[in-house]
Amino acid sequence: MTPELTPMPSPLPVRNVVLLAYDGMNLLDLSGPMQALATTNRLQGGEIYRLHVASAGGGAILTSAGLPVLTHPLSSLDGLLMADGLHTLISPGGSVGERFCIDTALVAWIRQAAPRAQRVCSVCTGAFHLAEAGVLDGLRVTTHWASVQELQHRYPALQVDGEPIYIRQGRIWTSAGVTAGIDLTLALVEQDLGHAAAIATARQLVMFIKRPGGQSQFSTSLASQAAGAARFAELHAWIAGNLEADLRVENLARQANMSPRTFARLYVAETGRTPARTVELMRLEAARRALEETRLPLKRIASQSGYGEEQNLRRVFLRQLGVSPGQYRERFAAA
Numbered sequence: 347m348t349p350e351l352t353p354m355p356s357p358l359p360v361r362n363v364v365l366l367a368y369d370g371m372n373l374l375d376l377s378g379p380m381q382a383l384a385t386t387n388r389l390q391g392g393e394i395y396r397l398h399v400a401s402a403g404g405g406a407i408l409t410s411a412g413l414p415v416l417t418h419p420l421s422s423l424d425g426l427l428m429a430d431g432l433h434t435l436i437s438p439g440g441s442v443g444e445r446f447c448i449d450t451a452l453v454a455w456i457r458q459a460a461p462r463a464q465r466v467c468s469v470c471t472g473a474f475h476l477a478e479a480g481v482l483d484g485l486r487v488t489t490h491w492a493s494v495q496e497l498q499h500r501y502p503a504l505q506v507d508g509e510p511i512y513i514r515q516g517r518i519w520t521s522a523g524v525t526a527g528i529d530l531t532l533a534l535v536e537q538d539l540g541h542a543a544a545i546a547t548a549r550q551l552v553m554f555i556k557r558p559g560g561q562s563q564f565s566t567s568l569a570s571q572a573a574g575a576a577r578f579a580e581l582h583a584w585i586a587g588n589l590e591a592d593l594r595v596e597n598l599a600r601q602a603n604m605s606p607r608t609f610a611r612l613y614v615a616e617t618g619r620t621p622a623r624t625v626e627l628m629r630l631e632a633a634r635r636a637l638e639e640t641r642l643p644l645k646r647i648a649s650q651s652g653y654g655e656e657q658n659l660r661r662v663f664l665r666q667l668g669v670s671p672g673q674y675r676e677r678f679a680a681a
Contacts, residue, residue, distance in 0.1 A: 358392065358539075360393055360394065360395075360396050360430070361394060361395050361396065361433035361538070362396050362433050362434075363395050363396065363397050363434045363436065364398045364423060364434070364435050364436070365379065365380060365397065365398070365400070365438065366400060366436065366438065366452055366455075366456075366472075366475070367399055367400065367401040367415055367417045367438070368401055369408050370408070370409070370440045370441060370447070371407070371439065371440030372410055372438060372439050372470060373409040373410065373411040373415075374525065374527070375438030375440060375469040375470050375472065375524060375527050376409070376438045378524075378525060378527045378528040379436055379438075379469065379527045379528065379530070379531040380397055380399075381528075382528050382531040382535070382547060382551060383395040383397060383531060385547050385551060386535050386543065389543070389550065390543065394538075394539070398418060398423060399415065399417050399418065400417055400418045400419065400422070400423055401417040401418075401420070401452075402420055402449060402451035403451075404417055404418055404420075404421075405417065405419075409440070410441070420451070420455045431464075432459060432462050432463045433464050433465065434463065434464065434467060434534065435456070435459060435463040435465070436468070436469065436472070436527075437452075437456070437466075437468040437469070437472035437473070437475045438469045438470065438472045438527070439468070439469055439470025439471030439472040439474075439489070439523070439524075440471065440472075441471060446471045446474045446493065446496070448474060448475065452475055453475055456476065456481065457479045457480065460479060465517050465518075465519065465534065466481055466517060466518050466519070467518075467521070467534070468487075468489070468519070468520045469521050470489060470490045470493075470521070470523045470524055470526070470527065471489055471490055471493050471497075471523075473487055473488070473497060474489075474493075474497060474500070476520070477497065477500070477501040477504060478501075482501070482503075482504050482518065482520070483501075483503045483504070484503055484504075485518055486504075486506075486507055486513055486515060487504055487505065487506055487507070487513060487515070488507050488508060488509070488511075488513050488520050488521065488561075489506065489520065489523070490524070491508045491522065492523070494506050494507075510522065510560055510561070511526045511530075511560060511561065512526060512529055512533060514533070519533075523561070526561075529557055532547060532548050535547055560667070560668055577616055578617065581598065581602050582628075584601055585598070585624070585625060585628055586632070589629050589632055589650070589651050589652035590649065590650065590651075590652050593625045595609065595610055595621050595622065598621050625652075626662075629652045629653065629662075630662060630663075630666055632650070632652075633647055633648070633651040633653070633659060633662075633671070637671055637674050637675040637678070638679055644656045644659060644671050644672070647659065647671070659671055
């Protein structure tokens with residue numbers, strides 16, 4: 347009797363991944379996803395992801411960190427991608443100075459290549475290239491927290507959400523700043539190869555497979571407070587020194603020598619937020635700093651930052667940051 351043969355598992359298909367590059371790009375926006383995919387290849391024992399780093403003209407590009415990276419010209423990919431297909435396109439972020447500059451040659455290539463890609467992704471301000479190419483129109487997207495307003499202003503057809511670490515909209519993925527590109531890549535690996543493969547890669551990289559919380563953990567809550575708010579600078583200083591006080595609108599208006607109605611209207615016009623929202627953010631900021639910089643008990647921090655009870659502090663952290671005060675301290679407290 348002929349013994350039955352156990353069929354050998356078929357090899358996993360090779361996925362072509364193109365990572366775009368340009369002068370001034372963030373090194374980690376490129377190297378983070380690359381390393382995650384290369385680690386997955388090693389752990390899976392084969393070339394699951396075939397990585398191509400390409401710039402408009404090829405050759406060496408200079409990253410914002412000062413390290414040059416050798417790249418292929420985009421034109422060299424045409425034959426390869428026509429034959430084997432483009433699986434994943436990744437647009438890393440970066441800027442020259444403080445403003446993101448569009449590389450028109452990359453945008454033109456994205457317009458041609460994106461419709462053929464199974465997945466199109468951005469890291470950090472790499473979303474600007476995708477937006478300029480029209481890839482993100484009408485979608486909910488994210489980017490680095492400091493560039494949310496600029497992205498929304500430049501491309502009003504987008505729905506820009508500055509909170510998530512990454513967002514998936516069908517085959518389009520966008521991620522927050524810098525290291526969030528690794529979070530996104532782990533999610534791509536999980537989609538392709540399953541949870542176990544993603545866990546193995548995350549463990550090798552010493553990463554959370556799903557980082558708790560959103561960008562609010564890392565951005566400065568009051569970064570936008572100064573813009574247009576000179577009229578209320580003294581009030582803000584007073585609030586910061588009196589977080590334990592009763593900070594209802596009526597009391598803030600009295601401190602500002604205005605009627606409550608006039609105060610509320612002018613405050614929103616000047617700062618873009620309600621007085622209650624500013625108080626909430628300043629209390630949260632104070633609690634975060636206390637957790638990062640002191641070993642005070644949570645009950646004391648809750649009292650000093652105006653939350654009164656520890657359970658109120660916990661409730662606000664879970665709602666605003668997606669982590670408990672204890673988890674926040676574990677991750678961000680000074681050694």
